[in-house]
Structures are given as structure tokens and as C-alpha cells.
Amino acid sequence: MAVILRTEGLNKVYRLGSFGRARTIQALNDVDISVESDNPVIIAVVGESGSGKTTLAKTLLRLVEPTSGRAIVYDKVVAGRGAQPGKREFLSSIQPIFQNPFEAFSRYRTVDAYLFETADRVAGLRGQAAEAAVEQALASVGLEFADVVGKYTNQFSGGELQRVSIARALIPQPSLIVADEPVSMIDASRRMIIINLFKRLRDEAGRSFLYITHDLATAYYISDFVAVMNKGQVVEFGAARDVMSNPQHAYTRLLLGSIPTTRSRWRPRKAAAAPH
Numbered sequence: 055m056a057v058i059l060r061t062e063g064l065n066k067v068y069r070l071g072s073f074g075r076a077r078t079i080q081a082l083n084d085v086d087i088s089v090e091s092d093n094p095v096i097i098a099v100v101g102e103s104g105s106g107k108t109t110l111a112k113t114l115l116r117l118v119e120p121t122s123g124r125a126i127v128y129d130k131v132v133a134g135r136g137a138q139p140g141k142r143e144f145l146s147s148i149q150p151i152f153q154n155p156f157e158a159f160s161r162y163r164t165v166d167a168y169l170f171e172t173a174d175r176v177a178g179l180r181g182q183a184a185e186a187a188v189e190q191a192l193a194s195v196g197l198e199f200a201d202v203v204g205k206y207t208n209q210f211s212g213g214e215l216q217r218v219s220i221a222r223a224l225i226p227q228p229s230l231i232v233a234d235e236p237v238s239m240i241d242a243s244r245r246m247i248i249i250n251l252f253k254r255l256r257d258e259a260g261r262s263f264l265y266i267t268h269d270l271a272t273a274y275y276i277s278d279f280v281a282v283m284n285k286g287q288v289v290e291f292g293a294a295r296d297v298m299s300n301p302q303h304a305y306t307r308l309l310l311g312s313i314p315t316t317r318s319r320w321r322p323r324k325a326a327a328a329p330h
């Protein structure tokens with residue numbers, strides 16, 4: 055079985071202000087999660103604003119250096135002490151998808167330029183091999199090469215552009231895709247297209263996802279595992295079904311209790327208890 059994701063005592067302390075007025079924020083506080091599986095998985099990280107979700111994502115993506123601890127993805131230490139892979143190997147195994155696809159691409163460059171750049175710099179593909187990889191990645195998100203090539207960001211809807219950014223992430227054939235709030239900027243009617251795409255990419259292309267979200271309903275719908283974060287700590291972690299149907303922690307019950315009543319399917323069996 056592969057260690058798909060493991061964090062060991064992961065801490066991140068941000069230091070703010072200067073001498074005399076310095077203060078610290080513990081964005082990650084001894085985060086320990088572990089997922090071992092033979093099959094690709096979707097791991098959701100849920101929690102309120104400021105709970106540390108993005109810091110966890112950035113640490114895995116090497117955009118933030120952990121203060122202590124380490125992270126392992128597909129049996130390789132990717133962050134913290136002993137991090138192994140070089141930049142290219144790292145980027146071909148872990149790829150990001152960000153919240154706002156319009157910020158992921160410059161409006162002055164055609165988006166296909168980014169796709170070919172990733173094919174070249176990360177996957178080492180040029181010429182026909184690059185074109186084939188780009189075409190295949192676009193096809194796997196339901197887009198035609200001819201409909202994308204030569205276009206600028208303002209010629210796409212948010213949902214389409216997010217699919218282009220997913221295609222870009224797929225080109226190096228990564229094992230793990232870290233998706234930070236990937237649907238929160240997308241029209242509500244289009245969100246399920248992206249969510250269902252993640253499921254299909256897990257099942258048919260063998261990609262694992264770390265899906266960061268405020269939205270417990272979609273987290274429950276697509277994920278195999280759920281980590282609930284509060285104030286930098288993982289307060290609950292386990293199989294999605296167990297966490298959602300039998301939450302152990304008061305904070306998880308509070309989060310579940312805040313789902314609108316029309317989503318009664320996702321409510322815990324017992325009435326949500328307020329934390330003490």
C-alpha cells in the first residue's frame with residue numbers, strides 16, 4: 055500500500071510585525087494525518103476561514119516552508135526535513151489548482167501558451183508529443199483543443215477556465231492534485247461539473263486529490279477521507295462516511311449543524327450539539 059498523504063507533526067508559525075511589536079500566528083499546529091491506500095483517493099480538508107487549510111495546501115505545494123515536521127506524498131518526503139525530489143520531479147507528482155482561474159493565467163497570453171509551457175518545462179514534452187499531451191488533457195476535462203487554442207481568459211466562462219487549469223495540472227500526469235477552493239468562484243450551476251470531474255479523474259485516470267473547501271456538502275459527496283480543521287489543528291480525521299455520519303468532535307458537529315436544512319441528508323443522526 056502506498057502512503058498517499060502523511061503529515062508528521064506539521065507546524066507553521068507565521069511571524070508578524072517587527073521587534074517590540076512582533077506576534078506569531080500558529081497556522082498549522084501539529085497536523086498529523088495519514089492516508090494509505092492501493093487506490094487513488096479524494097481527501098477533503100474542511101474548516102472555517104482562517105483554520106489553516108490554505109497553509110496546509112501551500113506547505114504540500116512547497117509554497118510555504120513548514121516551521122517543523124514533514125509531509126509525505128506517494129511515499130516521498132515532499133516538505134520539511136529530508137524533502138527529496140528536485141523541482142521537476144516534484145511538480146510532475148504534485149500539481150495545484152487554485153481558487154480563481156482568472157488569476158492563474160495572465161489576460162495578455164493565450165491560455166494554450168500555459169498548457170504548452172507546462173508540457174515543456176514540467177513534462178519535458180515538445181512538438182507533436184506536447185500537442186498530443188495537451189489535447190489529451192483537454193479531452194479529459196471535456197474540452198476540445200480547437201475550442202481552446204488562441205483564446206484569452208476573457209473568452210472563457212469561469213467554469214471553462216477552471217477546466218483549462220485542471221487540464222494544465224493533468225499534463226505532467228501527477229499523482230496528487232491539490233485543489234484549494236476550486237469551485238467557490240464558479241457559478242453555482244456549474245460547480246457540480248468540476249466536482250464530478252474530480253471523481254471521474256480519480257476513478258478513470260487514477261489521480262488523487264486534496265480538496266480544500268468550506269463546503270461540507272460537496273466534501274461529503276466526493277471525498278473518501280475528511281480532515282476537519284479548526285485553529286490550525288486537525289480536530290477530526292477519518293473516512294468521510296464515519297466523520298459525517300458520526301462526528302466525534304463538537305466542532306465537526308457544529309459545522310455539520312450549520313448546513314442548511316434543505317441538505318438534511320448531510321445532517322448527523324443526532325441533533326448537532328453546540329460546543330462548550
Ligand SMILES: Nc1ncnc2c1ncn2[C@@H]1O[C@H](COP(=O)(O)OP(=O)(O)OP(=O)(O)O)[C@@H](O)[C@H]1O
Pocket residue numbers: 068069070079080081101102103104105106107108109110
Ligand atoms: N503569509 C501569512 N502571514 C501571516 N499570517 C498568515 C499568512 N497566511 C496565512 N496567515 C494566517 O494563518 C492563519 C491560517 O490561514 P489560512 O489561509 O491557512 O486559513 P484558511 O483555512 O485557508 O482560510 P480561508 O478559508 O479563509 O482561505 C490565519 O490566521 C491567517 O491570517
